[in-house]
Amino acid sequence: MDPYKHRPSSAFNSPFWTTNSGAPVWNNNSSLTVGARGPILLEDYHLVEKLANFDRERIPERVVHARGASAKGFFEVTHDISHLTCADFLRGPGVQTPLIVRFSTVIHERGSPETLRDPRGFAVKFYTREVILDLTAAY
Structure with missing residues (x-):
């Protein structure tokens, strides 16, 4: 068997993969792995190079919810609802909690006309003393 027969070469007019070098x-x-089911080795420079090229190839636009508008404000409790919840920011009237609300489209990419009909969504982020609470919805 000729060892050069299966070697990739431009003489055979067939495409083959090469590294960046x-x-x-x-x-x-x-x-490359350690054994048949072992961990992947970092010595596999082609895999590391492929992953680096894939990650750095391009910076994609944010596909879902790419277009939107947001607003900052406060959520204020007006009535005592402590019998309904144990959340600290909802327990007393007059308590103000900072928040951000974002309304956005779901499907269409950047540059699409605003007149197209598509589903829309919104997200509310409450900045409470205990935790940052996210509430999301689509309609």
């Missing part, structure tokens, strides 16, 4: 890649679908 031009070294041929014999198997693009597998990675």
Whole structure:
């Protein structure tokens, strides 16, 4: 068997994978591991190079909820509802909690006309003393 017969070469007019430095890649679908089911090795420079290229190839736009508007404000409790909840920010009348509300589209990408019909959503972020509380919805 001729060892050069299966070697990738431009002489065979077939495409083959190379690393960024031009070294041929014999198997693009597998990675180096310790044994048959062991962990992946960082010595596999082709895998590390592929992952780096994939992560840094482009910065995609935010596909879901790409277009929207937000507002800052306060949520104020007007009546005593302590019998309904144990949340501290809802227990007493007159308590103000800072929040941010964001309304956004769901489907269409940047540059699409505003007149297209699509589902919309909103999110409310409450900044309480205990925790940051997120409330999201789609309609």
